[in-house]
Amino acid sequence: MVGTSEQETFAYCDRLDYAPGDTVRVHASSGSERLRVSLVRPRADGDTERIRHRHEPVAAVEPQETPGSLQPTTVGSFGLVEGLDADVADGLTVVVHAWPTRFAGDGSTLLSLTGDQGTVELTVDANGILTGRVRTGDRVVEVVAEAALQLRHWVTLALSVDPAGGMLRLHVRPLDRLVPGDLPRTTEASGTLAGLGPLRRLLLAAGGTTTAPDGSPRGTGCFDGKLDSPTVLAGPRDADALADLAVDPRPHAALLAWDLGTDFATTILRGTTDGAEDGLLVNAPTRNVTGRWWDATEVDHRLAPGQYGAAHFHSDDLEDCGWTVTHELVLPDDLASGVYAVLVEGSDSVDHVPVVVRPQAPGGVLFLLPTFSYLAYANARLAEEFDYSGDVLTNRDVIPSDRDKQIYAHREFGSSLYDHHTDGSGVCYSSHLRPILNMRWDFRSAIQDAPRHFAADLVIPTWLEHLGLEHSVTTDHALHEQGLDALAGHRVLVTGSHPEYWSKRMLDAAQALLDDGGSIVYLGGNGFYWVTSADLDRPHLVEMRRGHQGIRTWQSEPGETVMSQSVEEGGLWRLRGRAPNLLVGIGMAAQGWDDATPGFERTEASRDERVAFLFEGVDRDVIGDYGLVLGGAAGDEIDRADVSLGTPRNALVVATSQPHSAYYLASNENVPAPTPLINGTNNPDVRADVTFFETPAGGAVLSTAAISWTGSLAYDGFDNDVARLTENGVRELLARSTSG
Structure with missing residues (x-):
């Protein structure tokens, strides 16, 4: 619910993740006479029309009611x-x-x-x-x-x-x-x-x-x-x-x-x-x-x-809104790991800030919420960076959501790593010590007309719970801060739909998990793409440098591609010799947003006995030709296999996307010279490849190759072949880790 600027309620918390027993410090601003602050657990599932969000109160945390007060934000470094x-x-x-x-x-x-x-x-x-x-x-x-x-x-x-x-x-x-x-x-x-x-x-x-x-x-x-x-x-x-x-x-x-x-x-x-x-x-x-x-x-x-x-x-720099703590919620010592939210309700508007309760005991699946990516896109004003008008990037009507309108109305809450400062320079830092209005369960991305980022990723823990699979949740921030310790005792790591921004510490930890016999299920597209960092003394602030290659809305000034926090070359991980293919078998191929997103067609390799388990209960040769994000499983940003970039030789491409439209354009790092062969109608590399491979240590990697996969996962209450294939993969990898 969105009110006037005097009525609107906004909030942020001091962290993105907590341990049971920790105190969540809430910074809220509202002109409402009364605020009600509570802890809830959000969920996301779907019917055949759209992803549906709901939330349940956490009874063990007593709601608080206090007067509201407006807290100003002053920008500028x-x-x-x-x-x-x-x-x-x-x-x-x-x-x-x-x-x-x-x-x-x-x-x-x-x-x-x-x-x-x-x-x-x-x-x-x-x-x-x-x-x-x-x-x-x-x-x-x-x-x-x-x-x-x-x-x-x-x-x-x-x-x-x-x-x-x-x-x-x-x-x-x-x-x-x-x-x-x-x-x-x-x-x-x-x-x-x-x-x-x-x-x-x-x-x-x-x-x-x-x-x-x-x-x-x-x-x-x-x-x-x-x-x-x-x-x-x-x-x-x-x-x-x-x-x-x-x-x-x-x-x-x-x-x-x-x-x-x-x-x-x-x-x-x-x-x-x-x-x-x-x-x-x-x-x-x-x-x-x-x-x-x-x-x-x-x-x-x-x-x-x-x-x-x-x-x-910059006169619009913002690291910290500097609001006072208005509420403190003490988490129970026995609170289960998962995705929660602080719900702040005013008389005319509400806000809800995601928080994660980290795992305290090993076992089961570990879902990694891509919080670095959320900060990269935080309050993104992409309509200013990409021209959505006309029949160029999409054939769909692009209608801003209420959250989009808030983002444009409240520029004092800072920018994303896709935006430009008011002086035209690119934004290279993003902090979570501010309201992030597109990191909310009710955010709908305008060009997809569907949930994206956090709102889409809520499908995954809801699905795991639907299956009755033991699972915990952690964040990119925890993985970056703790390294391999953040994964301790968990043998199957499941990613979000768009884990695009990763640090070296995160990559090293994920690779160490595989080297130790663990497994990864990569449920997204365009992952592990941009070099990202956060200093351990300022974990709220992530940094990236766009460099001079990759799909970007701005590029670094000459001589300014080295990160200030981690003192390493920024840009694409691919250009640092760590292409995503090396970790998960596939890497960024193309992106597009039309109303005819295809599904995946099974390949001959899918008949290999090594992957027979994946297709148990999957009767059709075309998978995911439906979905709640762009209408199909192989949409938005998509990845493909490429041995030259590090896809293991034993990897099996078990399904590949059906032909894409002219709205799907090859990522520019894959087009070294000007050519008309750049879209889904004429470039065979504009495709998504569902890929599986075993690791030498006994684990395996399943990669589903598209951001819109989760939209098909949620379709019809998780009763579909995308959900069955994904469940088969997770259960098999869990069984292998248990028996190993």
Whole structure:
């Protein structure tokens, strides 16, 4: 239910997964006079028309009723250093290098230094005109640059405050591709500049601060662009000295200096001089980006020390909403592992936040909820990135759902890894410390007109429960944090419908499970595709770099493909030598969204006695030519076998999709040269392959090759041949692990 912005109820929790006995801390915002907060267990099954969602209360957790309250969200990244004690009574000179990427309509601040009685600041207006300004008491002296800054061009800025001479000087030195009239120059203004007092605070990429509901700082007047090496020198400089300083300020002794080129995985703004306290980087500016000194000879900061000294700040960055904890739910010590949700009900609207209770005992199937992928798509505004209009990507009517409308109405809740920042740069971080409105059981993806991601994945634990199979649930986050320990005692790992974003730690753990005789049932498509990371000290924040290959809505800037948190090359796992085929036998082939999604046709290999168990009770040669997602089992994003990419030689393709339409296009990493042979009508590689193979250690892998498989799994109350084949596979692999 969706109300007005004043009525709407939103929430998030402090974690995505918990152990029994843990306390779930809920951060809720609502204009409703009363809120009811409870723990429920959601389910998803289907009839012959659609996937149906329902939920049941967890009686062991007492609901709570409290007044509602609105909690604001302030976006924008910035740097903050407090506790300074730098005497600048005789004047100062501040130097910073800037690479602006957007000029805000109401202006923004590159740098602000606050003294006991005044402020020194550098601001830029909507037209790119830079102003240096000193405020002392009720006096304001400012100097305005003669020429506008240029977007995406490095410039060195030096502002000199000379109290004795009553002069404020601003030097602007462009560094990239000078054009006529775009020359280094110094402008001056006179006025009374005394009385600033000792410097106490630095703000980088913000002009001021407010306070979030939880007391943490938030920025105002935030800047879009890169900043590098903020430095304060004691004393003023004349025009000639400023010009020399702007060429290379590094040889000059600094009173205060900070380095943005270290501690990439942290929130630390590192001070490098005596008196320059370490500061805080708020709301996750992009780290490990090329700086003012990058010369394009290396694309890895480890090989080019000093050339990655910048951070890219964005006025719409968000790491943490900063809401207070409004409710705490204590989980029973004996609560079964599974997918739950915190249900927050206002008088006019509701929200429901998924939470997972991790397994406490080994045994049975382990379902892995793809939470890294959920964060990658968190609050995605894909209609802005893909043109859904016309007869291009689909022949279906694309109608935004209520949750889609909320996402577009509440941009303050941040973006997905598919979106662009307001300055046009790609979003490479995503956090769960905010409402994620498409990670809800009632989310319907517009282009599929069906549940996707979490709403679709709920089918799998519901189906396992329907079968009476012992199972537990864990998350990508737990697997990344704990590695193989997260899988301990579980011999069959079942994935979600779209486990696209995986870290090295996760891949290593899954491979170790297979090497130890365990098995994997991969119930999706386009899995294990993008290199992803999360620092163990900030597990709420996932990162990826798109690189320059793969299906992408943006691509990395030159020199910026190495992850800031894990310090590894980003992009596709395939380009790192770990194609999905190596783990599960198949890898990304194509994607499409039409109303004629096919099923799978059994192959000759399906008659092999090695896979006879899969087809017990399956009487038809065409499987899944029906479904609750796009009308068939072989739809959305689809995978195929390819020995050249690592599909094991003993793998059996037991079913392959029937011909796809022109709306199914080959993934671009599979099309090395321009060619008309790119769609389901003319390219035989545009297909999905249900694949099975045994491992040397005695386990096996069953891969079903399409995101829409779960939509067919749920069809007619799980009474269909897709469900039977999948059940046969899971039961056989469980039996093998038990007997082994």
